[in-house]
Amino acid sequence: MGGRLFGTDGVRGRANDDLTPELALSVVRAAASVLADRDGTSRPVAVVGRDPRASGEMLEAAVVAGLASAGAQVLRAGVLPTPALAFLTESTGADLGVMISASHNPMPDNGIKLFSRGGHKLPDAVEAEIERIVTVLRRRTDTHRPVGAEIGRVGDLPRAADTYVDHLLSTVDRPLSGIRLVVDGAHGAAAAIAPEVYRRAGAEVHAIGCRPDGWNINDGVGSTHLGPLVEAVRAQRADLGIAHDGDADRCLAVTADGEVVDGDAILAVCALALHERGALKEDTVVATVMSNLGFHHTMRDAGIAVLTTAVGDRYVLEALRARGLSLGGEQSGHLVFLEHATTGDGLLTALALLSRMAETGSSLARLASVVHRLPQTLVNVPVSDRLAVVESDEVAGxxxxxxxxxxxxxxxxxxxxxxxxxxxxxxxxxxxxxADEVANRLAGVVAAVS
Incomplete structure (x- = not known):
């Protein structure tokens, strides 16, 4: 794996190719040492979860071995969503959490997402320190390792999924009775949990993409392939459809007519709901630079300020924590409800959206219509030096x-x-x-400068 080890959301690559068991073992050994040092803990406790990819079994074995080798007490949580792993890291008081998942990526890929005590994703500086130690571990064989009674122990975390489900249901104030929905679990980590949660909350549920076999995660289903969900919503005459990705940290939706409702619209609906109840702290919502201008206009007209961050739900979370705010999210469907979660949670987001429908008696289409999305064009321009181009005076002009x-x-x-x-x-x-004309005109300037 060349270049920087950590990407936007953890370590990710082709399983057993550039993301090998050896690399996974080194990453978690380094993470255990860094996070234990930061928290002053001699024997860290680690919670480990994964999505249902076949390669997750192999990588879980390496991760567990690496953590035990670092002297950690390891609690295996099994197959469950990434936000469940974050919640369990917090609720158990663990020093770190390790989620083995490549989210919406295809099956050959896998990844490692790390959480610190409290269930929070790691800041850039901590990731850089872990990466430095990984480099040392892979070059040297004489580093100190625990021996004897200092070697970590491994066990299973009882009722891991049930504890998370109970937490989700505790956020629902009223039954969702009368709402008929289709949920697409992407053959992923929420395939078993999501239909159960929505049924127990009172909705009538038809499930698709909820039969993982280790190989079919995100394969033509889920939040990156909405066609099957649109067809199922129409066939079932459902009120809406909910789409998750492979690790269920995001949520997109489709209306009864099959129109896609993206993260901007879902964030707007949830922000307005909190605003009406006086529960939107500082009357401010956090969004990334990719949020559509139509979203900004909707928030402005409602008297809600928008704090903008870089792309990535961890940057949304950092802004929420720094300002003590309550809600933020991304156009991709990652929403963070800081009162209830420490990371993007697709199931929590869906429950908030469904609760708003139940509260108002409105259809999803009517709720989402508050955002008048502006046409958008995106052009990717190949360049020789991307940083020099964006700093060019000609491009700035x-x-x-x-x-x-x-x-x-x-x-x-x-x-x-x-x-x-x-x-x-x-x-x-x-x-x-x-939008097309202006984007192509600017792309021409960028190409000429490069």
Whole structure:
């Protein structure tokens, strides 16, 4: 695995190729040493979970061995969603949590997501320290290892899934009776839990994508493949559909007519609900730079401020914690309800959306219509030096000219890729034609400078 070890959301790669058992073992050994040092704990406790990918069995064995080798007490939670792992890390008082999942990526991939005490994703500085230690561990064989009674022990965490389900249901104030929904579990970590949660909350549930076999996760289903959900909602004459990804930390929805409701609209619906109850702290919601300008307009018109962060739900969470806010999220469907969760939670998000429908008696289409989404065009421009391009005076001048042209009716975002020599040019405008024209014009400037 070349380049930086940690990406936007943990360590991710092709299982048993660039993400090997040896690398997984080194990562968690390093994580245990860093997080134990930060918390002053001589024998850290670690909770380990995974999604149902076949490679997760192999990587779980390596992760458990690495943690025990570092002297940790290991609690295996089994197959469960990433937000469940974060919740259990907090509720058990563990020093770290390890989730083995590649989220929405296809089956050959896998990943390792790390959580510190309290169930929080790691800041960049901590990830950098873990990465430094991984480099040392992979180069040296004479590093100190616990022996004898200092070696960690391994056991199973009892009622892990049940504890998480009980937590989710505790957030529902009223029965969801009368709501008919289709849930797509992406053949992933929430395949067993999600239908049960929504049924126990009172909804009538039809499930698809809930038969994982180790190989079919995200295969033509889930939040990145909404076609089957749209078809099922129409066939079942359901009120809505809920789509999760492989580790269920996100949620997208479709209306009874099959229209997609993205994270911006879901975030707006939930923000307005909290705002009406006086429960939206500082009347502020957190969103990323990718949120549509239509979302910003909706929040402004409701008297809600928007705090904008970089892409990634961990940056949303950092902003929430720093300001003591209650709600934030991403266009992709990662929403964080800080009162109830320490990370994006797709099931919690769906329950909040369903509760709003039950409270108002409104359809999902009517609730989501508060956001008038502006047409958006995204152009990926190959460049030789992505950082130099975005710092170019010529590019800055072109962006300033376009922003003046669009005014408050549009938006421009230039963003270097985090992993490739690409600059992403995103434009929102009143019409698709104008968005296309402006985006292609800026892309030409970026290409010429590079």
């Amino acid at each position: 072109a962006v300033n000219a376009v922003e003046a042209e669009l005014g408050d009716s549009g938006r421009v975002l230039l963003r270097p890729s985090g992993t490739e020599q690409l600059v992403r040019v995103m434009v929102e405008a009143p019409t698709q034609r104008q």
